[in-house]
Amino acid sequence: MWWFVPIAALFLGIFAGQHAGIQIPAEMVKYLSIAILAALDSVLGGVRSLLEKSFNSTIMLSGFFANALLAALLAYMGDRLGVDLYYAAVFVFGVRLFDNLSKIRHFLINFIRTRKQRHAADWDGAPTGKTSSVLKEDRS
């Protein structure tokens, strides 16, 4: 049930954002969208590493802040230079998002499959095991 907590936090965040008194200036909205992409990327990366049991909260949190800030900074620099670095960041985050999503999907499918097989094995094995033990008892 641990996944329930982040989802609740998501809605709480939406609520907080809607009722916060701050309004992002129009010029910054573009960079905010990149920060959102970075956040999505880190949360999916986090979920993936959780599933793969290689999770490290420090790495994820630092990745979240560093990625978001760097991406926004790069996009801003690109705007100043007249190069659309914005799209580079979108591309990179997009690719990583889909990569992480597919890894998570693979993992989940594998997980469900193995559980089913184990279930099936338990079910098939249970009567024979019992009978054998009973037989064993009888014999002793």
Next chain:
Amino acid sequence: MKQTLRSVLSVTFICFMIGGLFALYIRSAPSSQSQTNVLSQRMDNLVSTINNLEQEIAAYEGIVQTSRDELAGLESQVQTGWLRQLQEELHMAKLRAGLTSVIGPGIVIELDDNVAGQKANPNDDPNLYIIHYEDLLAIVSELKSGGAEAIAINEQRLVTTSELRCVGNVILVNTTRIAPPFVIQAIGSPSILMDMVSYGRLEYMITSGFPVTLTTDQALILPAYKGGLQFKYTTFS
């Protein structure tokens, strides 16, 4: 176990951030088409500013109108002697200044953009098919030289301080935006006014294909000027 708690907490934190940022983003970029277009967002801001100011103007005009009604009520109290004479003079002065609604015979000119013409020739310059403020100005001038005593365009009474001004896509009269179809009402001798405008700018506009209707009316009612008439700098010389 401690490790899992920390991991769940950090994922939770980032989810919270995503939610908050997303909501902020949605709030900051209300129009979906112009999310990244700073310019059009600025335009939206300007449009809402203009709308607010126009509402304010309307409210103030209402206040002015009620004060004027009150004043008119006081002024029209039955007086005797020289006060009565003054009262009549005041009334005439107001009539001339355009501060009262008036009734009388005159003509009504209705004109609209040449939409059909533009559809038929989509490659032409669209400026050829819309009504410009110069057109209205020419017609108003012709009406004035035909002896029109009161003129109103789209319910905006023209007085001495009235302007006819082009601001981008719209025309301002008495700093109020007006848009086609335009209805110009003028009180005066219907036959003279009719002759005057028929051989002026309207003739050219009719031959260019603008939809124009010209009618005479024996009892036109023109509204009063709603704005202020203040003289801050002028005195008698």
